[in-house]
Every structure is written in C-alpha cells, then in structure tokens.
Amino acid sequence: MSSGRGGVSRRKLLAGAATGAAGASAGCLDRLQALLGWRGNGQTTLRIKTLPADADSYALRLARAIGEWLQAAGIDARIVPTAEDALRRQILVNHQFDLFVGRTPDVRRKPDTLYSLLHSTGVLAPGWRNPFGYSNAQVDDLLQRQRRVTGQERRDVVATLQATLARTQPFSVLGFPETIRAVRTDRFTGWEQAALDSPIGFLALEATAMAESSPRTLRLGTTYQQEVQNLNPLAVRYRDNTTMTNLLYDSLGRTIGGDRIEPWLADSWEFERRGEDLRATVRLRPNQRWHDGEPLTADDVAFTYEFIADTSARNTDGVVPVPRYHGQASLIESVRANDLRTVEFAFTDCSETVARRAFTVPVLPEHVWQQRRRPATIGGVDVGGQVTEALVTRNVPAVGSGPVAFAEQPSSVELVLRRFDEHFLHRTDSGEFPPWMDGGLPFDRLVVQADVSDGIVVEAAADGTLDAAINGIGVETVSRIEDAAELELLTRPSNSYYVLGYNTRRPPLHNYQFRRILGRLLDRGHLADAVFDGYAEPAASPLSGTDWLPSKLAWDGDHPILPFLGSDGEVDDEQVQQAWQEAGYRYEGGRLLGR
Amino acid sequence: MTLLELSARVLGVVGVMLVVASLVFVGPRRLRETRADIRGRLREAGPVVAVLAGVLAINSFVRDVSTDLSQLVGVRITSTIHAIEGAFVGQIQTVASPVLTAYFSNVYVYAYAFLMIFPLVAYLALDDQRPMRELTVAYILNYGIGLVCYLAFIAYGPRNFMPDVVEPLLYTHWPRSQLLTSEINRNTNVFPSLHTSLSVTVALMAYRTRDAYPYWFPVAVFAAASVAVSTMYLGIHWGTDVIAGLLLAVFSVVAASRIRQFGDQHDGFVRERVGKFADRLR
Structure with missing residues (x-):
C-alpha cells in the first residue's frame, strides 16, 4: 500500500478541499497569529485549543490546569475553546495549532495502533494519522519492527518504543478516563458485562419480562449528536x-x-x-x-x-x-x-x-x-x-451487514435501528458459534437519542424515557445518578485517553527538550483527582493498562521518567528555572524568552 | 419532558403572568377600551410590528447558519474578555445558594420572556401608540445589532471557558432548561447579552412611560436588574457582555425615539406615497 509523493500532496490538497474557504481564511489568520505570537517582550506564547465545556466535560478543565502550570513556568499560555467542527479542521486536517487537549480514537489499544498514530509517513495526512507531525527515525524503525518480530523480542521492541515515546513526548498522556454510564435494570439486565463499543457487548444484555411486550425496544441516550447524525464509518472525526x-x-x-x-x-x-x-x-x-x-x-x-x-x-x-x-x-x-x-x-x-x-x-x-x-x-x-x-x-441511511439495520432517523437527535433477522447471529444455519457469540441481540428495535447535556440524558434515564445513558457523562453528574433510585452507576475503563498534543512542526515544540519540560509541567496525579474526581488513571504510556506496559513505565505516584516539577499541583519555581536552563532556554524574571 | 412540553410550560406560566400583570398595571377599563379600538391600534402599530416579526424570523434562521459563517469571519474574543474581567463572574457565584439559584433560574427563563411580551400588551392598550412604535423599533435594533455582533465575535461564556471557577448553575439546577436555551441560542453567542439589552430596553421604556404606568416602572427596573444579574450569576454571560448589553439598550432606545420622531414628521409624506402607490396598483 504505497502512498507516493502524488498521494501525499493529494492529501495535503484534501485538507484544503475539506475545509474550503474556511481553511484558507483560517490559515491566514492563524499564520498571522503565529507570527504575532512572539510578543514584543520576547516571551514564548502557546495556545491550547480544546472543546468548550458544553461539548466535553473534562477537556477544558484539563486545558485550564495545564495553562496555569505553563504560566507558572514562564510561558504565556492561552486557552482557546473551539467548536468541534473547527477543531477537526484545525487540528486533524490543516494542522493549525500549538497544543491541543483531546481524546484519542476509541479503538482497542494494541502496540500496532501506535503505527498510524506516530509513524512519520503520516505527518501530512488528515485525521488521527500523526496529527503531531512527529518524526523520529528510531521510532519509525521500532514501529516497523514490532510488526515483524514475535514473542519476547516483540515485547522488548514495544517496551523500547514506549520508553522512547515517554522520553521524546510527541504528546503527553493526561489520563485514562473511565466511561460513566447510568443504566436501569427494569427492562434490560446484564449491563455489567456489556462493553458497548462492540456488538459483542450488546449480546450480554438480557430483556426482562417487562421488555418482552412487543416490540422489544432498547433506548439509549448519548450526548454526542454525531453518533446519531453521522453513520459513516470512514469519516474523519475529531x-x-x-x-x-x-x-x-x-x-x-x-x-x-x-x-x-x-x-x-x-x-x-x-x-x-x-x-x-x-x-x-x-x-x-x-x-x-x-x-x-x-x-x-x-x-x-x-x-x-x-x-x-x-x-x-x-x-x-x-x-x-x-x-x-x-x-x-x-x-x-x-x-x-x-x-x-x-x-x-x-x-x-x-x-x-x-x-x-x-x-x-x-x-x-x-x-x-x-x-x-x-x-x-x-x-x-x-x-x-x-x-x-x-x-x-x-451515510444515512446506512446499508451494512451488521446485526442491526437502519430503520429511520425521525429527527436530527434521534436514530431508530432494527434487529437484522438475516444476520448470522440471528439465523440457525450459520454454522457453529463459540459461546460468546450465542443468543443474538435481545431487542427488536434500538432507539438512540442525542441530548444536549449529560444532565438531561441522565434525567431521561431516571424517568424511564431511556434504558441507559451510555456516553459523554462527566463526573459532575455522578451524584445525580447515585441519587436516582432507579439508576445504577456503571463505570468501565475506556480505550480512548486524553492527551496534550504538541504540534512538533512548530518551534519551539519541534525540540524534544522543550516538550519534555512541558511533559514535566503536568501533575497527572493531580489531574486525576481534581479534574476527573478519581474517575481516571494517570499514566506514562499510551499502552498503560495493557500487558504491554513495561514495569519501568508503571505509574508509581508520579511519572517514572518525567516527574512533575513541583508538588501537589503547584509548580516549583526553582526546579522550573533549573530545567529550562539545563535544556538551553532563557528563563528570566519569571518569563521564558523565545529569542 | 421534551422540548415541546417545556415550551408549553413556559408559555403557560408566562401567559398567567401576562394576564395578572395586564389586570394590575393596565386595568380592566383600559383593556375594554383596547378591545373596542383594537383595529385602529393594530393599523397604527401593525407595520412596525410586522417588521419586528420579520426580523425575528430572519434572526432565527440566520442563527442556524451563522455559527458556521461566524467560524469563518468571526474574531475570537473570549481570551480578551477574560483578560478584562478575570474571574468576576466566579466572584458573583461565591454568594450562590439554592434559593438564589432557583430565583435567578426562574428569572432567566420566565421573567425574561414576560418582560419582553408584557410591554407590547401594555402599550397597545394606550391611546397614544408612540411608545408602542418606539419599543418595537428598539427591539428591532437590539436584535439586528446583536446578530451582527454574534457574527463578528466568537465568544464562549464563562461556564464554557472556566468550568473550574464558574458553575453552569442554570443547568445543574434545572438540566432540561438547556433543551430550550440550546434551541434558541448557540454557546458562542454571548457578546453582547441580549437578555440584558432587551430587559434594559424595557426598563428604559418603562421610565419614558412612567406617567401612563407609574407602577410598572419600578417593577420593570427590578425585573431588568434581576435578569442582568441572573445572566452572570448563572455563569452564562460575562460582566463585559452585560455592560455591552446595557450600552446596546441605551443606544437602541435613544435611536428608536429619534427614528419614531423622524417617522412622525414624515408620516404624511410616506402615507401619501403609499396611498398613491396603492391607487396605481388598483
């Protein structure tokens, strides 16, 4: 699968095309801002782009905490809340950013998922293909080698890869949040086993006698409207x-x-x-x-x-x-x-x-x-x-082959799917199944409703309009779930983690020394407590939580390679000064000088 | 509760408030007179009210598409506003209590809607239709200028910019109110505060008509002040938005009175022209 020079420039053009005039004007403005970014006094300026609090309950809080630490380290850091569509354009297509706080794609974490995330051939590509513009010959080599080798050799390669990433920080892992769900069990049970990112998760559900009244309808709520509006499995999404x-x-x-x-x-x-x-x-x-x-x-x-x-x-x-x-x-x-x-x-x-x-x-x-x-x-x-x-x-209506089929989209916030009876799970002539595939989906219709906030979704689950509120619920709403007698609070680790992404194409972020210090300005343990209220695990590697994590990268109360330059969420001025000087930067009068 | 049910509830509550206020401030006698002369008064106020309806219709349509347009041409000013006032809204929220939150939430939704509609009823009930025309022109100016600002400036409110300092009290107290507010407005449209500008417009007009409605004036001032404070207390608007809304209101009322005077002076001329035009069409 080669993507020659033609392909690369194509993709670059694709970037422009996807955004149309938007890209052009925003690009110009952004460049102007980048040029003006060096303030008269020479202080280094960095902008952190992220979603507003309405769209993501954690991202902006993370960005704010990070902004304060960068400020304390002499950087003029500013937070720019930006709408999701604009972020997709600016970060994943046109690469117009200094830093961003966001979540990585929701895929099962395996060593090879790092290939497209970090391989240098993706620096011009749109989407979650190396949005950081990171290029490191050793990392490219390790990414390729882990594909070839097996057994202990592969373990060693993947361990070296993770250590290299921790040292060079193409992005900083901020934490692995838990997915918070509110479910009711009067109509469907078995939610504890149900990982809903795959149809296999839905197989674990069981309809109760109450749901048996025909047609059996499972009603799910989300705060993520795209889930209902866009059914394209190939779309570039932020x-x-x-x-x-x-x-x-x-x-x-x-x-x-x-x-x-x-x-x-x-x-x-x-x-x-x-x-x-x-x-x-x-x-x-x-x-x-x-x-x-x-x-x-x-x-x-x-x-x-x-x-x-x-x-x-x-x-x-x-x-x-x-x-x-x-x-x-x-x-x-x-x-x-x-x-x-x-x-x-x-x-x-x-x-x-x-x-x-x-x-x-x-x-x-x-x-x-x-x-x-x-x-x-x-x-x-x-x-x-x-x-x-x-x-x-x-891609509405979607035509697939999965166990549910598109039925209708009554409005922009509602999607109705129906059980596909000809699917192999639902037929008797499809051969032998392993036990985990038995049973088929326990509903005839699946209704998905998108609401504007997690508070509303949880209320709808509490009053019985929904059977479960499945995603986009923040810690602020946990008490609401606990207070509602009909609701059960379920949490499970997420595949997708929060990162502070660096645009390594831009100075001073092109320098790994600089990024390492930024990585040391993050008190990840503090974030897990203060922002996630304990509903997240701090980590030093994107493969944390899998058995690929080497022991030397295990979380030990602080980052094992890049310990925080301070304590209890407070940056220590002396340590910061020393770190900047050792890395070759000028830090004077509490300001990091850009030139 | 769906959006429809919520809208119905707001309409019901505001309807009751309108009936009570009409009886108290306007009085049964004036209401009867108004009913007798409703055609004449509507003829007089009609054209400008029709323009207002048109502006509102355009407004709701443009707001849908303006978010995208605004992303292209708009200037991002959230950081600037934050640089001006810092955590001022957070300071206001330090006095938060369940009673105050309930009060300001109701003010933000019900009292504001009431405050918008009641003067239209009250001024229709006056023999002198000039306040009616002034108020309507002032509304048009508020909405028109507000919309241009929303296009030109992209700003997130404090609850969306510093969630660690400012709580979205309206939505934590009453989550489903967001069904309604998100339908009416986008979260990037905060500068200026139209809640403030329209409420203050009503209060300023209440001052100008205090002879006709002496008791309405203090009530309007108190309600307008409550609405202005509620936008900040609830974490929806910055202090800067409220000041800008205040200035917009003063400008709109002054300009509306000038426009109304200009219109009165040239009224005969315009009517003559329109009449001739109508004749020709016949």
Missing part, C-alpha cells in the same frame, strides 16, 4: 465514537477479550507463510446479505480493502485513502476474491498476530460505496476534487 457504526457494519474479525482477534463475519481463516511472504485465506460465512437484501460476497470484501487504500476514482491520479484505517491498510499487499466465499490476502512483512488486525476493518457493500468515489462537493460546488464523497458523506 471525537471518535463508533458505537453505532460497529453495530451497523461487520468486520471479518472482532477483538475478543483484551488482545485476541477471532473470526466474526469470516467463518474461518488460515495463514500460510512462505519465506517473507505471509498470506491468509479467509472463508466467509454462508448466505450472508446486506441490509438491502443484496448478497454479501467475497467481492465486497476485496472491494473494501482496495477502497480504504484509495477512495478516489480509478482514472484519476493520486490516492485518497481513509485515514482511520491506514494502520490496517498498510499491513496489506493485495486482496483477491477467489470465489463467492473465499478471499485471499497477501500481507506486507509482518507477523500473523499483527496481520489479524487487518481483519478489523468494517466491510462495505460495493454497490453502495462504488458511487462515492466522486470528488466531494459543498452545496453542489466542486471544491477542488481532492476529497471524495466517501470521506464526507453522512
């Missing part, structure tokens, strides 16, 4: 949330437990290694159909993998890949449909364990997405032709 698209679309395999990827849409797969060549033959389950009744064949699978590598029309030069699945796409050399049910994959140089990750891409119907290769337009106007319809479509 806040990644794929609960619904994971239900609407199937992938060949799914992650079970922590690390294992097992066949899902696939009946089975067989790997074969010949020298450096790794191949896999994937057999699909029989008689599968799309929600619109069309048969799902091996051609759709082959199409999907070709499509995520390049969504543009074949007769145009350059490629428009899907940023979200770049990690997976970069594992694949070629995909071929052998017959209606068999697909053959050839992988790039990687181990079988890593290769399985390629099977987690949602499989798309060719007859729907083939027509989305055309250049995207805004209001019917072609904006340069470098971004395709596939990346920007809202």
Whole structure:
C-alpha cells in the first residue's frame, strides 16, 4: 500500500478541499497569529485549543490546569475553546495549532495502533494519522519492527518504543478516563458485562419480562449528536465514537477479550507463510446479505480493502485513502476474491498476530460505496476534487451487514435501528458459534437519542424515557445518578485517553527538550483527582493498562521518567528555572524568552 | 419532558403572568377600551410590528447558519474578555445558594420572556401608540445589532471557558432548561447579552412611560436588574457582555425615539406615497 509523493500532496490538497474557504481564511489568520505570537517582550506564547465545556466535560478543565502550570513556568499560555467542527479542521486536517487537549480514537489499544498514530509517513495526512507531525527515525524503525518480530523480542521492541515515546513526548498522556454510564435494570439486565463499543457487548444484555411486550425496544441516550447524525464509518472525526457504526457494519474479525482477534463475519481463516511472504485465506460465512437484501460476497470484501487504500476514482491520479484505517491498510499487499466465499490476502512483512488486525476493518457493500468515489462537493460546488464523497458523506441511511439495520432517523437527535433477522447471529444455519457469540441481540428495535447535556440524558434515564445513558457523562453528574433510585452507576475503563498534543512542526515544540519540560509541567496525579474526581488513571504510556506496559513505565505516584516539577499541583519555581536552563532556554524574571 | 412540553410550560406560566400583570398595571377599563379600538391600534402599530416579526424570523434562521459563517469571519474574543474581567463572574457565584439559584433560574427563563411580551400588551392598550412604535423599533435594533455582533465575535461564556471557577448553575439546577436555551441560542453567542439589552430596553421604556404606568416602572427596573444579574450569576454571560448589553439598550432606545420622531414628521409624506402607490396598483 504505497502512498507516493502524488498521494501525499493529494492529501495535503484534501485538507484544503475539506475545509474550503474556511481553511484558507483560517490559515491566514492563524499564520498571522503565529507570527504575532512572539510578543514584543520576547516571551514564548502557546495556545491550547480544546472543546468548550458544553461539548466535553473534562477537556477544558484539563486545558485550564495545564495553562496555569505553563504560566507558572514562564510561558504565556492561552486557552482557546473551539467548536468541534473547527477543531477537526484545525487540528486533524490543516494542522493549525500549538497544543491541543483531546481524546484519542476509541479503538482497542494494541502496540500496532501506535503505527498510524506516530509513524512519520503520516505527518501530512488528515485525521488521527500523526496529527503531531512527529518524526523520529528510531521510532519509525521500532514501529516497523514490532510488526515483524514475535514473542519476547516483540515485547522488548514495544517496551523500547514506549520508553522512547515517554522520553521524546510527541504528546503527553493526561489520563485514562473511565466511561460513566447510568443504566436501569427494569427492562434490560446484564449491563455489567456489556462493553458497548462492540456488538459483542450488546449480546450480554438480557430483556426482562417487562421488555418482552412487543416490540422489544432498547433506548439509549448519548450526548454526542454525531453518533446519531453521522453513520459513516470512514469519516474523519475529531471525537471518535463508533458505537453505532460497529453495530451497523461487520468486520471479518472482532477483538475478543483484551488482545485476541477471532473470526466474526469470516467463518474461518488460515495463514500460510512462505519465506517473507505471509498470506491468509479467509472463508466467509454462508448466505450472508446486506441490509438491502443484496448478497454479501467475497467481492465486497476485496472491494473494501482496495477502497480504504484509495477512495478516489480509478482514472484519476493520486490516492485518497481513509485515514482511520491506514494502520490496517498498510499491513496489506493485495486482496483477491477467489470465489463467492473465499478471499485471499497477501500481507506486507509482518507477523500473523499483527496481520489479524487487518481483519478489523468494517466491510462495505460495493454497490453502495462504488458511487462515492466522486470528488466531494459543498452545496453542489466542486471544491477542488481532492476529497471524495466517501470521506464526507453522512451515510444515512446506512446499508451494512451488521446485526442491526437502519430503520429511520425521525429527527436530527434521534436514530431508530432494527434487529437484522438475516444476520448470522440471528439465523440457525450459520454454522457453529463459540459461546460468546450465542443468543443474538435481545431487542427488536434500538432507539438512540442525542441530548444536549449529560444532565438531561441522565434525567431521561431516571424517568424511564431511556434504558441507559451510555456516553459523554462527566463526573459532575455522578451524584445525580447515585441519587436516582432507579439508576445504577456503571463505570468501565475506556480505550480512548486524553492527551496534550504538541504540534512538533512548530518551534519551539519541534525540540524534544522543550516538550519534555512541558511533559514535566503536568501533575497527572493531580489531574486525576481534581479534574476527573478519581474517575481516571494517570499514566506514562499510551499502552498503560495493557500487558504491554513495561514495569519501568508503571505509574508509581508520579511519572517514572518525567516527574512533575513541583508538588501537589503547584509548580516549583526553582526546579522550573533549573530545567529550562539545563535544556538551553532563557528563563528570566519569571518569563521564558523565545529569542 | 421534551422540548415541546417545556415550551408549553413556559408559555403557560408566562401567559398567567401576562394576564395578572395586564389586570394590575393596565386595568380592566383600559383593556375594554383596547378591545373596542383594537383595529385602529393594530393599523397604527401593525407595520412596525410586522417588521419586528420579520426580523425575528430572519434572526432565527440566520442563527442556524451563522455559527458556521461566524467560524469563518468571526474574531475570537473570549481570551480578551477574560483578560478584562478575570474571574468576576466566579466572584458573583461565591454568594450562590439554592434559593438564589432557583430565583435567578426562574428569572432567566420566565421573567425574561414576560418582560419582553408584557410591554407590547401594555402599550397597545394606550391611546397614544408612540411608545408602542418606539419599543418595537428598539427591539428591532437590539436584535439586528446583536446578530451582527454574534457574527463578528466568537465568544464562549464563562461556564464554557472556566468550568473550574464558574458553575453552569442554570443547568445543574434545572438540566432540561438547556433543551430550550440550546434551541434558541448557540454557546458562542454571548457578546453582547441580549437578555440584558432587551430587559434594559424595557426598563428604559418603562421610565419614558412612567406617567401612563407609574407602577410598572419600578417593577420593570427590578425585573431588568434581576435578569442582568441572573445572566452572570448563572455563569452564562460575562460582566463585559452585560455592560455591552446595557450600552446596546441605551443606544437602541435613544435611536428608536429619534427614528419614531423622524417617522412622525414624515408620516404624511410616506402615507401619501403609499396611498398613491396603492391607487396605481388598483
């Protein structure tokens, strides 16, 4: 999956196209601000962009606390609350920022997820492909090596990788928040086992006698309107949330437990290694159909993998890949449909364990997405032709093959899905299932409602309008959940973590010494208490909480490599002064001088 | 409770307030007279009220699209406002108590809506329709200038800028009120405070009409002051927004009275022209 020079410049153009005039004017303003950023007195100025409190209950508080620590260290730090759409443009597409506080995509954390997040080939790409502009030859090498090697050798490589990241800080991990949910158990039970980021989680639910009255409807509430409005699994999003698209679309395999990827849409797969060549033959389950009744064949699978590598029309030069699945796409050399049910994959140089990750891409119907290769337009106007319809479509109604199908979208804040009875989970002729796949979905209809605040969603769950408030709930609302007799408070660790992202393309952030000091100006333990009220774990590595974390990076009350320059949330002036001087910076009269 | 139910409740409460206030301040006699002469008065006030309705309709439409436009052309001034006043709103919130929060939440939603509508009823009940026209023109100016400011400036309110210092008291006290407020306004439209400017406009007009409605004047002043304080107490607006709203109100009332006078002087001329035009159409 090469993305040559043409591809890179394409993506750069894509950036401009996606934003249209917005990008142009904002770019100019931003540059002006960057130039003016050096104040007359020479003090270093940094802007921290993040979502307003309405949209994210933690981000702005984190940014404010960080801003104060940077101020205490002599940096003129300013917080810029910015709307989500503008943040997506500025941070993930045009890379116009100094620092940002945000959440990484909600995917199961494995060493290879760091590949697309940090590999230097992604510096110009949009989306969560290296938004930091980080390029480090050693890290690139480690990212590639962890794909090839196995066993203890891989453990060592991944440990070295994490240590290098901790030292060079392309971003600083701020904490792993717990997802807070409010559920009621009068109609559905089994929420404790239900990880709702995957359909497998929904299988753990059970309908009570009260819900049996037909039709059985599960009603979920979210504060995240995009979840209801945008059903495109390929979209570039600032806040990644794929609960619904994971239900609407199937992938060949799914992650079970922590690390294992097992066949899902696939009946089975067989790997074969010949020298450096790794191949896999994937057999699909029989008689599968799309929600619109069309048969799902091996051609759709082959199409999907070709499509995520390049969504543009074949007769145009350059490629428009899907940023979200770049990690997976970069594992694949070629995909071929052998017959209606068999697909053959050839992988790039990687181990079988890593290769399985390629099977987690949602499989798309060719007859729907083939027509989305055309250049995207805004209001019917072609904006340069470098971004395709596939990346920007809202994809409503969605046609997938998942266990639920799109039914209707009565308003911009409500989505109705129905159980797809022809799905293999719901049929008796789909072969043998492992126990974790038994039972099928316990509802006939799934209604998802988006509300403007977590307080409203929780109230709706309390008065029985909803069965559960599943995401976007902040610690401020916990007491409301605890006070409501009908509600149960559930928390579970999230895959997605908060980071302070650095734009390493810009001075002084291009210097790892500078970033290390910023990393030492963060009292992560204090953030876990003061901002997350204990509903988060401080951490030193993005793989914290997995068994890939080496013991030397384990949290020991402070960051093991970059300890806080102060104590109890207060920056110590002497330590700061010493740190700046040792790193070669001028710190005079309480100000960090930029020149 | 859905948005519809909430709207119905607000309409119901404000309706009751209007009936009571009409009986108390306007009085049954004047209300009867108004009913007798309703056609004449509507004819006089009609055109400018129609313009106001048009402005409100445009306003609600433009607010939907203006957020995107504002992101393109707007100047981000949240940091500037914060640099001017710091944690002033946080200071106000230090006196917060459940009783005050309940009071100001109700003021922000119910009293404000009442304050907007009641003067239209009260001034329609006057023989002299000049206050009615002035008030309507002042409303138009408030909304028009406010909308331009919302386009030109992107600013988040204190609750969205420093959640560690300022609590969103309205929404913690009464979460579902956000169904209504988020429907009416965007969270980047805080400068100036239209709650303040419209309430102060009503209070200033109440001063100008204190001879006709002597008891309404102190009530309007108290209510307007409550609304202005509530916007800050609840963490929705900055002090700067409130001052700007105050200035906008003074400007709108002064300008409205000038415009009304100008209109009166040229009234004959305009009516003649309109009449001729109408004749030609026939």
